[in-house]
Amino acid sequence: MKKLFLLLGIPALLFSTSCRNREKEQGKIESVGDLTEASQNVEKKMKASSDRWAERRAKGDTLALPYKELQSYLPDINGYSKDGGPKGSQMSGYGMGSWSQAEQEYSNGDNRVSIKIFDYNAAQQAFMGMTAMFGMGFSSEDDDKKQASVDVGVKNVAAYETLYKKEKRAEMSMVAGDRFIINIESNGVGDEDFIRSVAKSMDLSGLASK
Numbered sequence: 001m002k003k004l005f006l007l008l009g010i011p012a013l014l015f016s017t018s019c020r021n022r023e024k025e026q027g028k029i030e031s032v033g034d035l036t037e038a039s040q041n042v043e044k045k046m047k048a049s050s051d052r053w054a055e056r057r058a059k060g061d062t063l064a065l066p067y068k069e070l071q072s073y074l075p076d077i078n079g080y081s082k083d084g085g086p087k088g089s090q091m092s093g094y095g096m097g098s099w100s101q102a103e104q105e106y107s108n109g110d111n112r113v114s115i116k117i118f119d120y121n122a123a124q125q126a127f128m129g130m131t132a133m134f135g136m137g138f139s140s141e142d143d144d145k146k147q148a149s150v151d152v153g154v155k156n157v158a159a160y161e162t163l164y165k166k167e168k169r170a171e172m173s174m175v176a177g178d179r180f181i182i183n184i185e186s187n188g189v190g191d192e193d194f195i196r197s198v199a200k201s202m203d204l205s206g207l208a209s210k
Contacts, residue, residue: 070102111188177208
C-alpha cells in the first residue's frame, strides 16, 4: 500500500527531474514556447486517458480486477524460479475507490526479480498523469543512475526505467491502458536488455486492452 501511494508523486518528480536536468546541461530552460508545447502535450495525453476511462465507465467497468485475475498476468522468467506462490490483495476506501494488486518474487542464485501489478481502474483520475509523463521522453543521468522513458513496443503502454551504475540493479515502471501500473525490480542483473526482456515476457497487450 505504501508503494501505491508513493507512485502518486512520480509525475511531479519526473517533471522536476527533467527540468533540473535541462537547466544543468544548458544553464536555462530553452524557451517559454518549449514549456507551453510540453504542457499542451501532457494535457492531450491526460485527456486521452480520461476519455478511455469514461468509455470503461460507460460500459459499467468501474471496479478494479480481482487480485486473483491480476495474478494470471504475472509471467514466467527464463532461468528464474518463483519464490513461493503469487501474493495479492484488494483494498477500498480512503476516498480513492477500490484497487487491487498482485506480486511475485523470482530468484536465480543470488539474482532476484520482483514484479508487482496494480489495477487502479476505480481511482483513474488520481493516476492518469503518469501515462502522460512517462510518454514525454524525459531522461536524467548522474553518477549513480540513468533514468529515461522507454518504448517497449506495445500500444498504450508507457514505460520509465532506472539503471543504477554502482549496483547491479535496475527498475522499470509501466502504465498499461491508463489503468495498470507494473513495477519490475531486478537485483543482480542491472542492464537494460534484461529488464526490458522481463517486461516483454508479460502480456502487456492483454492488460492494455482491458
